[in-house]
Amino acid sequence: MTSNDQEHWTHVYEGKAPTEVSWYQASPEPSLRALSRFGAHPSSAFIDVGGGASNLVDALLEQGWQDITVLDIAAPALEAAKSRIGPMADRVHWEVADITEWTPARKFDVWHDRAVFHFLTEPKQHVAYRQALLKGLAAGALAIVATFALDGPERCSGLPVRRYDPASLADALGESLQLIDAWREVHVTPWGAKQAFNWCAFRRVG
Numbered sequence: 001m002t003s004n005d006q007e008h009w010t011h012v013y014e015g016k017a018p019t020e021v022s023w024y025q026a027s028p029e030p031s032l033r034a035l036s037r038f039g040a041h042p043s044s045a046f047i048d049v050g051g052g053a054s055n056l057v058d059a060l061l062e063q064g065w066q067d068i069t070v071l072d073i074a075a076p077a078l079e080a081a082k083s084r085i086g087p088m089a090d091r092v093h094w095e096v097a098d099i100t101e102w103t104p105a106r107k108f109d110v111w112h113d114r115a116v117f118h119f120l121t122e123p124k125q126h127v128a129y130r131q132a133l134l135k136g137l138a139a140g141a142l143a144i145v146a147t148f149a150l151d152g153p154e155r156c157s158g159l160p161v162r163r164y165d166p167a168s169l170a171d172a173l174g175e176s177l178q179l180i181d182a183w184r185e186v187h188v189t190p191w192g193a194k195q196a197f198n199w200c201a202f203r204r205v206g
Contacts, residue, residue, distance in 0.1 A: 005119075006098060010074045021053075022156060022189045023115050028056040030185050030199065031114060034144050038180070038201050042066060044109035047136065049099055050116030052077035053084075061088050071095040071102065100128035104136030111136065111143040115197075117172075118147035118161040130174050137204040143177055145169065149184060149196040164198050177202035 040046070042064040048056055051070035060068055068091070072078050075096045082089040095102070099116060111133060120129055137143060147164045148156070155161060164172070166182035185197040 006073050010076055019190060022193070022195070023054075023187070024190050025055070025187070028054060028059055030146070030197075031056050031112060031144070032059055034199065034201060035110065035112075038142050038144070040110045040142055045069075045107070045138075046110045046112065047071060047104075047108045049111065049113040051081070051112075053080040054114070055081075055084070056112070056114075057081060057092055058085055061085070061091065066091070069093040069095060069108070071097055071099065073098050099132055100125050102132055104132060106136070107138040107141070108136050109138055109141050111141065111145075113144070114146040115148075115156075117145055117169075118163065119156070119159060121160055121162050126172055130176075133173070134176055134204070139204055139206075141204045143173075143202040143204065144199070145173070145202070146185070146197050146199045149198040152196040152198075166198065166200050169198060169200050170202070173202065176204060176206045178205045 043066065045067040046060065046065060047069040048054065049071050051057060052072045052074060057068060057070055070078060070081065070092055078094050078096060082094065100120065117129065120126055133143065147169060148161055150163050150165050152163050153161065166179060170179040180201050180203055182198065182200045185199055187195045187197055189195065
């Protein structure tokens with residue numbers, strides 16, 4: 001991503017309420033189910049890449065998670081989340097950053113990315129994402145990545161995307177991540193459109 005991407009996403013969040021964007025979920029159940037299924041727990045160091053104004057952070061705080069980082073390219077998205085959460089927002093580490101230009105300063109036990117990776121359409125963006133991912137994931141750590149499926153949308157929020165199945169996503173993320181499971185989800189947007197998602201869970205190896 002570039003500064004132009006940052007301007008784009010800032011404009012999106014300045015122009016729409018969090019409940020009006022296509023990826024809005026009233027409840028982040030797909031993410032919560034995946035975290036529970038693969039053994040993530042409230043003591044895990046967790047990062048939500050592209051978390052924006054998602055209410056996943058609210059749910060994790062309610063479950064007692066203590067080490068939460070939310071990263072997003074758009075500052076207004078994070079400000080919306082902070083405002084919604086209120087005083088508990090002080091328990092979260094907020095990062096305004098482009099994932100393709102960000103270097104993690106620590107290791108995480110869980111990397112969660114719902115609908116960021118499919119916006120990275122250039123090979124150099126994949127390289128940069130992998131570098132951040134591998135630097136930020138502890139050995140044996142869990143990565144949960146959700147992208148549009150092969151029959152999902154070709155564009156989102158005015159931008160082109162790349163669509164994936166489990167094999168192509170595993171190939172894009174590299175051999176240091178072992179695919180442990182994959183499944184589909186049909187997300188329904190606030191205006192009733194259906195979007196097919198490909199969800200994959202990986203373990204950091206090597």
